[in-house]
Amino acid sequence: MISIRQLRYFVGIVEARGYTRAAERLYVAQSALSRQIKELEADLDVVLLRREAKQFELTDAGQDFYERSRKILLDLDRAVSQARTIGRGEHGALRLLHSSSVPLSAPLGPTLNAVLAAFPGISLEISQAPSEYQAREIEEGSADIGLARLPILRANPNLESTLLYRERLVAAVPASHRLAQRAEVEIAELRDEFFVTVPHRDRGGLSYLVAERCIAHGFYPRVARATSRKNSLLSLVNAGFGIAVVPQSMASISLSAGVSFPAVKDADFHSEVALLRRRDAPAMVSQFVEAFIEGLRAAGLPAPDGD
The missing domain is CATH 3.40.190.10 (Periplasmic binding protein-like II)
Known part of the structure; x- marks a missing residue:
């Protein structure tokens, strides 16, 4: 049975680029780390890492497994954080990213403030990020909403993009x-x-x-x-x-x-500004986004042609 510990150890080794540094970061003995990876490979019946002396190389299967494992761990960490937030009597914290060329001036900033007033259980963590970075972070689940300046070059089938203006x-x-x-x-x-x-x-x-x-x-x-x-x-x-x-x-x-x-x-x-979110976004995110878009229209921001 594959465990979360094994996924964390595997991802830790890949991101540390070696067993020694991973063991130090994870506060675990290198021998235990190596044993867990061997058990993981045995459970999967596939080689994930080719080890030569102190170096290693990801196999094709290992590269794919790393990318999927990283997303699983991000989703898990996000779920744990949200559960703790809800347990403290809050409804949730959303992370919003915006391009530096999309300033939160009127009507974006005031509308966000108004929507927050209508959702007293939600708080926002706002950061600046390039459009492509926003798409990746939202797709991986480490951010919820993006205000991006188009175009976005990389295809992101799991994202929903709404043209704002x-x-x-x-x-x-x-x-x-x-x-x-x-x-x-x-x-x-x-x-x-x-x-x-x-x-x-x-x-x-x-x-x-x-x-x-x-x-x-x-x-x-x-x-x-x-x-x-x-x-x-x-x-x-x-x-x-x-x-x-x-x-x-x-x-x-x-x-x-x-x-x-x-x-x-x-x-x-x-130039076009779009709102990004995951297609399978939680209800809390979807409700907040819909209220935000409705607020922008009410504030006089016209819907783009064909939207």
Whole structure:
């Protein structure tokens, strides 16, 4: 019979990249650790780890078993945490992730606050995370809700994505820039500019979308000598390192007087924000999400076309 202890030991060895470090992290004798893994392999009738001296290599079966075991343990830890929370008289704690390019300004932040008032037994743990990371965390069960900037590159069949709204994009340029006094600019006018944010090869989101649009207009964004993710890119723009293309909501909360935000003129140049959750999300999550979406609509956020 396979035990939770064996799963924890196996995952611990893989993540520690060895028996010695795993034994130290798990506070167990290395001999006991090795014995448990041998018993696990015997129960499964398959080799999970190939051991040579002090090194090991995952077999194909071992790699698959590791990924599934890790998810099982995450779900178990989550269930234990929720049970303890409910046992203390609370209804539950939800983890919400949002992209740094999705600020919790109006109407998102105020609506979340209003929904929390209607669900007094629920608390929120809010963190920032890239869109692709959100999808992985929610799929694995270590987060409940995501507010992501599309596109998300990796297919996630276990996730449900609800398009919340489309948002106009603006150029962020230093106040002394040649385009700073313009109300609108064409994408093509940004051809020779240096961009302080560029797409990551494994991530979608806003930077990926901007690069796609620039390519459609015949150029790829030139990389500035100093780059940043969304949190601090406006400070780089203010310092004159280059420009960025950001959602209008980021412009509305900017505290920098040294940055101007002319709109990007092209009619099809907009960004989409989606809410992510698991298709098999617990009732508590689903009820909270539905109330949140309903609250956004009531606050005047229109449903996207076709939603």
